[in-house]
Each structure stands twice: as structure tokens, then as C-alpha cells.
Amino acid sequence: MYTVTLSGETLGYVKEKSELKNKINEYIRDREGTIVLKEIAVMPEYKLELISRNDVTQEKHVLETIEDTAVITYRTYGITVNGEVKAEVDTEIEAQDVISNLQQGLPNEVKLELGFIEVYKNEQTLNSKDTAFTSLNEIKIAKVAEYEAEQERLKKEAEKAAAEEAARKAEEEAKKAASKGKLASASSGSGNVNGLNIVNPLRATPRITSRFGEKGSRRYTHTGLDLAISQGTPIYPIADGVVIFSGSNGSYGNMIKIDHGDGIQSWYAHCSALLVSEGTKVTKDTNIAKVGSTGNSTGPHLHLEIRVNGTAVNPQNYLY
Numbered sequence: 295m296y297t298v299t300l301s302g303e304t305l306g307y308v309k310e311k312s313e314l315k316n317k318i319n320e321y322i323r324d325r326e327g328t329i330v331l332k333e334i335a336v337m338p339e340y341k342l343e344l345i346s347r348n349d350v351t352q353e354k355h356v357l358e359t360i361e362d363t364a365v366i367t368y369r370t371y372g373i374t375v376n377g378e379v380k381a382e383v384d385t386e387i388e389a390q391d392v393i394s395n396l397q398q399g400l401p402n403e404v405k406l407e408l409g410f411i412e413v414y415k416n417e418q419t420l421n422s423k424d425t426a427f428t429s430l431n432e433i434k435i436a437k438v439a440e441y442e443a444e445q446e447r448l449k450k451e452a453e454k455a456a457a458e459e460a461a462r463k464a465e466e467e468a469k470k471a472a473s474k475g476k477l478a479s480a481s482s483g484s485g486n487v488n489g490l491n492i493v494n495p496l497r498a499t500p501r502i503t504s505r506f507g508e509k510g511s512r513r514y515t516h517t518g519l520d521l522a523i524s525q526g527t528p529i530y531p532i533a534d535g536v537v538i539f540s541g542s543n544g545s546y547g548n549m550i551k552i553d554h555g556d557g558i559q560s561w562y563a564h565c566s567a568l569l570v571s572e573g574t575k576v577t578k579d580t581n582i583a584k585v586g587s588t589g590n591s592t593g594p595h596l597h598l599e600i601r602v603n604g605t606a607v608n609p610q611n612y613l614y
């Protein structure tokens with residue numbers, strides 16, 4: 295009999311050493327499934343000896359012990375998503391199959407690069423094509439949802455920007471319309487006022503400091519619109535007309551009143567200089583006065599008052 299030893303340790307006894315060697319070779323050559331390599335690092339040694347009959351039946355145990363020392367290499371196919379292995383299958387065909395299934399219905403814009411690489415390991419893993427597809431499909435669904443949410447967000451952002459732009463334009467249009475507005479278009483008094491086009495009395499943009507109808511600390515409700523702007527800024531009439539007052543007038547300070555006909559008057563108060571006198575015909579381009587702070591005023595501003603048949607109306611129905 296041959297005593298079989300492995301690294302000095304006795305494994306058992308065999309009748310024929312060639313038979314064991316053949317079995318070991320057979321074991322190594324037998325590669326099924328994902329196994330690509332079996333290696334036995336240390337081969338057994340044999341020694342011819344006389345052995346008692348009872349010890350002879352251990353060939354199977356010897357072979358199993360040797361097989362246990364084998365290092366087995368398994369190859370699987372790792373399916374990659376954007377370069378990272380996210381699932382494994384046993385064969386290349388399965389990998390290609392899973393990938394082509396995943397690519398179905400995948401929008402071009404969704405960044406989901408699918409591929410596969412060979413993965414070598416010394417432990418066996420249980421891989422199933424269905425499991426791989428399911429977990430990869432979850433990634434796909436999440437990516438598609440992410441893409442769709444982003445598209446939705448961009449769409450909303452664009453809509454919001456468009457709405458803001460439209461609102462801005464509408465406001466601009468409204469301002470334009472108001473500055474060309476007709477007194478008759480906004481009911482304000484007698485109703486017999488027709489088609490007087492009016493324009494802003496200041497060519498620069500003022501700051502509105504008090505609106506028509508405000509009471510504040512005043513004894514009376516505000517009958518005009520206060521437009522703060524630097525001292526000396528030229529004032530123009532809101533429309534053509536005739537100067538019916540040019541002088542100092544109590545808390546109004548230096549002021550000009552213009553009659554536009556049809557019961558419509560415009561008043562300009564707190565002026566620092568009056569440039570036209572009573573009876574003068576003016577156009578909307580005549581510089582009639584300069585902004586000041588005369589009368590009951592705390593700083594340079596134009597108090598603009600519009601009157602229709604003697605009643606003050608809100609200038610902001612038409613201007614600013």
C-alpha cells in the first residue's frame with residue numbers, strides 16, 4: 295500500500311498511486327459552471343508500506359482531503375452601471391440579455407451607461423439573471439424618475455420665468471397706457487370729460503412719497519400725489535392748456551394751476567421757481583416751473599393735483 299502524506303501529514307492509504315493521481319487530475323480538469331481554475335498548491339507524497347488490511351479503505355477520504363486544499367477561481371460577469379459593477383450573472387450571454395432588456399424604453403437623455411466586465415473570485419456566489427435584472431431595473435427606474443423630476447423642475451422654472459416676464463411686460467404696458475391715459479376712461483367726476491391725453495410732469499423718475507387719499511399726520515386727506523425729486527428739476531404740464539394761476543398760495547407754496555378745458559385742471563405745488571405767468575398758453579413741452587420745497591413741505595417734491603370739475607382725483611389713475 296501507499297501511505298499518502300500531504301505536507302508531512304498522513305492522509306491515508308491507497309493501493310495504486312496512479313489511480314489517485316488520475317482522480318486528482320480529473321478533479322482539477324472538471325470545471326463546470328462559473329469555475330475557470332482549480333489549483334492544488336501542494337501535491338501529496340506517496341510511500342510504499344505494508345499496511346494492515348483494516349486501514350485500506352480510505353481512498354475516498356484521501357481524495358476529499360486533497361480536493362479541500364484546492365483553490366478555485368470562479369468567473370462571473372459583472373454588469374456595470376456608469377462604470378460600477380451593480381449586479382452579477384454567470385454568463386456573458388445572460389449579461390448581454392439583461393443589458394438589452396434594461397435598454398428598452400430608456401430615454402437617451404438619461405445617463406445610464408450599461409456594460410459588463412469579467413469578475414474573478416475565489417468564492418462562489420449565487421447569481422440569477424432575474425435577480426440581476428430586478429435590482430438593475432430599480433436603478434434604472436430611479437434614474438428615469440430623477441431625470442423626469444429634473445425636466446419637470448426645469449419646465450416649472452421656465453414657466454415661472456415666462457410668467458414673470460409676462461407680468462413685467464403687462465406692468466410696463468399698463469404704465470405706458472396709464473401715462474397716455476384718458477381722463478374720461480376712468481370715471482372721476484361729472485362724466486362729461488372726454489379724451490384728454492396726459493403725460494408725466496417730470497421727465498426723470500421721481501420717488502412717490504405720499505399718495506392721493508393718504509391722511510398720515512395731515513389735518514386733511516391728501517388731495518394730490520407727492521413726487522420727490524431733486525430741487526430744480528423741470529416741471530412740465532400733463533397736457534396742453536392755459537395758466538390760470540402762478541404765484542404763492544399758502545401751504546401749497548409757489549404753485550401753478552393749468553386749465554385744460556372740459557373742467558379739467560392740473561396743479562403743481564411747492565415749486566422753487568415759477569416760469570410762466572397767468573394767461574400763458576402752454577403745451578406739454580413747456581417748462582412751467584422748477585421743483586422746490588416752498589409752502590408746507592419738508593423736502594423738494596412736486597405736489598401734483600388733478601381736478602375734474604373742482605374735485606381732486608387720484609393722479610395714479612392715470613400716471614405713475
Ligand SMILES: [Zn+2]
Nearest residue numbers: 518519520597
Ligand atoms: Zn402733496
